[in-house]
Amino acid sequence: MHDTPAAGPAGPADSAASIASGGTAGTAGVPGVRELTTAQKASLTSGADFWHLQGVEAAGIESVMVADGPHGLRKQPAEADPIGLGTSLPATCFPPAVGLASSWDTDLLRRVGEALGAEARAENVSVLLGPGVNIKRSPLCGRNFEYFSEDPFLAGRLGAAYVHGVQSQGVGTSLKHFAANNQETDRFRVSADIDERTLREIYLPAFEHVVKDAAPLTVMCAYNKVNGTYASEHHFLLTEVLRGEWGFDGLVVSDWGAVADRVKALAAGLDIEMPPSGTDAQIVAAVEDGRLTEEQLDAAARRVVTLIERTAGARVEGAVFDADAHHRLARSAALSSAVLLKNDGILPLDPAGTGRIAVIGEFARTPRYQGSGSSLVVPTRLDNALDAITALAGPERVAFAPGFALDGTPDPGLVADAVAAARDAEVAVLFLGLPAGTESEGHDRTHIDIPADQLALLAEVHTANPATVVVLSNGAAVAVADWQDRAAALLEGWLLGQAGGSATAELLFGLADPSGRLTETLPLRLADTPAHLHFPGSEQHVRYAEGLYVGYRYFDSLNAPVAYPFGHGLSYTTFELSGLSVVRGAGNTCTVTATVTNTGARTGTQTVQIYVHDPASSVDRPVHELKAFGRVTLAPGQSEAITLHLDERAFAYWSAAEHRWKVEARTVEVRAAFSSRDIRARESVELPGDGVFGPLTAMSSLREWLGHPIGGKLVGPLLEKLAAMRPPADGADAERGGGERSLPEMVAGLPLGKLAMFGAFAGAGAMFTPADLEALVAAVDREIADASA
Ligand code: BGC
Secondary structure (H helix, E strand, O other): EOOOOOOOOOOOOOOOOOOOOOOOOOOOOOOOHHHOOOOHHHHHOOEEOEEOOOHHHHHHOOOEEEEEOOOOOOOOOOOOOOOOOOOOOOEOOOOOHHHHOOOOHHHHHHHEEEEEEEHHHHOOEEOOOOOOOOOOOOOOOOOOHHOOOOOOHHHHHHHHHHHHHOOOOOOOOEEEEOOOOOOOOOOOOOOOEEEEEHHHHHHOOHHHHHHHHHHEEEEEEOOOOEOOOEHHHOHHHHHHHHHHHOOOOOOOEEEEOOOHHHHHHHHHHEEEEEOOOOOOOHHHHHOOOOOOOOHHHHHHHHHHHHHHOOOOHHHHOOOOHHHHHHHHHHHHHHHHHHHOOOOOOOOOOOOOOOEEEEEEHHHHHOOOOOHHHHOEEEOOOOOOOOOOHHHHHHHHHEEEEEOOOOOOOOHHHHHHHHHHHOOOOEEEEEEEEOOOHHOEOOOOOOOOOOOOOHHHHHHHHHHHOOOEEEEEEEEEEEEEEEOOOHHOOOEOOOOOOHHHHHHHHHHHHHOOOOOOOHHHHEEEOOHOOOHHHHHHHHEEEEOOOOOOOOOOOHHHOOOOOOOOOOOOOOOOOOEEEEEEEEEEEOOOEEEEEEEEEOOOOOOOOOEEEEEEEEOOOOOOOOEEEEEEEEEEEEEEOOEEEEEEEEOOOOOEEEEEOEEEEEEEOOEEEEEEEEEOEEEEEEEEEEEEOOOOOOOOOOOHHHHHHHHHOOOOHHHHHHHHHHHOOOOOOOOHHHHHHHHHHHHHHOOOOOOOOHHHHHHHOHHHHOOHHHHHHHHHHHHHHHHHHHHHH
16 A cells, blocks of 8 residues: 655656656757847747647757646647647547546556656657646536545645656646636636635645646746736746745646737746747737736746757657556446446446346446546557457357447337346446537536436336446436436446546456445535535626535535545445554654455455544634545455555635634544445544744624734633623523523623723723733734744
């Protein structure tokens, strides 16, 4: 097993190159940017064409190529079409992020990254445009298949592993789409309106972790606006947060066409516009008239030159890749990506059995294995499940019926054939899924349903043969609640890449154990999802009104029913968890240990998920949040201890009042689970807090004073006086229940200054006067300053 943090950047032993380090002044033998003319520097800050950066030939700065990403190389031939969506050279199509993420396997992500890097290097591509770590805010987002999770911690860990892998090959990555790009509707204009805490806790941390842990060479800014400002012109995001707070020293590239005003964008921290808009002269003019400083232009140009230098390892003569080995890796990735949602015992099928198998559904023969848009890969090979099942079970056992037409046209003849095949078989394996056109970059879905003609087919097949297994092909959550009773087993195949067909067959026959776990909650209905009333917004604004309560943070906080919870996934074996221990380390850090035992009869893989629950936070918090995870593969009867680390951030929330991460001194609960709804053990741990004391003022409430480690002590004498003042427990007040409550509780929400103001009416006999208040505030200021010094 391996621990949560991504493995180091080391590539395979034979990996030829790694990212060249440092270098801020220009490529070897190339003049520093200061020696370039303003026009030459301006030219560096936009592309040469759709896929190439602009070089400066006179200065020996070469023009390098970038290409999509993320789950396969999409290098277009030289004669690329004007919008860059046409054909591309064959490359291994790995499972898109929706599949890869379900593995919860950082080691796998790193190995897939290495393979992607090797393919890019073989094609002289210097930067692969991925990974996408945007949060799945709504299941409707058309690009959810390209993203990892509804959970920022998981998305960050997987994204970092991917970046380590690609960059170990000397090829750069582009972490995208920064930031808050969570829908396709109106993506070029919409403003994602998000409160500060939600931005920090949900929409930024995956980017933050990847930047800090894996140092992607580039970050791609999003198309959309964030709180009214284009991501491409967002000084706060691009400069203050990304570079200032997170220490990013790479290059910021625009998403393709994301720049509205190139001068503003450069001033905000963007380095290069892609594809070029032919406006280099505007940059020169802006430097001349002072709207941009020479230093700002130098910084952007220098970062372009540095990128070229850092990716020198990507441009080596004669680099090749092993397409067969990559196909095998794509298969093992697909094996780890599928999630077994339900199984009444019908799976695995017996490869040596004699009963007939009806394979039904066009997707068995014509697989859906990736989504549409800029990530579309032309695969080197394509497995299909029908061939693989036939090869494993023998042709005499298998009957195929397409059951439905891919374009959704109802066809009673196809249904009748499928029903006949199911009736004659011991088991029917029915491949259902979403039509290719529904999941794509550029538009969102409007519902989460499997097409009606396919569900009608399922009803008939199930009536003919209740031993029906359903395999799904879809890139984002679909509703299963209304029909899953008709499936004896349900395998969520997501989109599994070019080897998904053979992997599916292996899983069905138990040649591999299903080990995928959900990285997004499957709701009962679309209307249950937290962003439902605020997606995709209107009049160019989308309000993230659900705040922090995205995915399981919402469903679990409400204990609302779901079809399948975050983290869920069955195996062909069973597991137990025992011996949870949580030991505090330095400051607010912990080491969590637990033992996992395979209690079944087959080898299998379990993913231990660690959630943190703060029962008494001073701010509202989701009931629990994922803060660590680890996979373990065990033989029958085998046990293994798993150790995971929780750092300070695992316990922190973003204080919008103090604009910082804050850890409170308190006892929190650490939960070890097999899904967000399958908590196996809980242990409490006392945290000292971060020792940073927030300010208190006259407008802070008595409750805030009491909850403050310093203020609480200073306000003690006042509290004693208040406690002595119990309201009468009889008469009208008692009828209202007033006598039941002590005075301090009644005034707990009152700003201290108001207490002093009321005290002023009482004159000299007041228990708390404005002068007392002034002294108290001065004392607390002094003590906070001393404690923080
Ligand atoms: C997409 C990016 C992609 C770029 C280049 C844009 O439309 O949003 O993800 O990398 O095109 O194809």
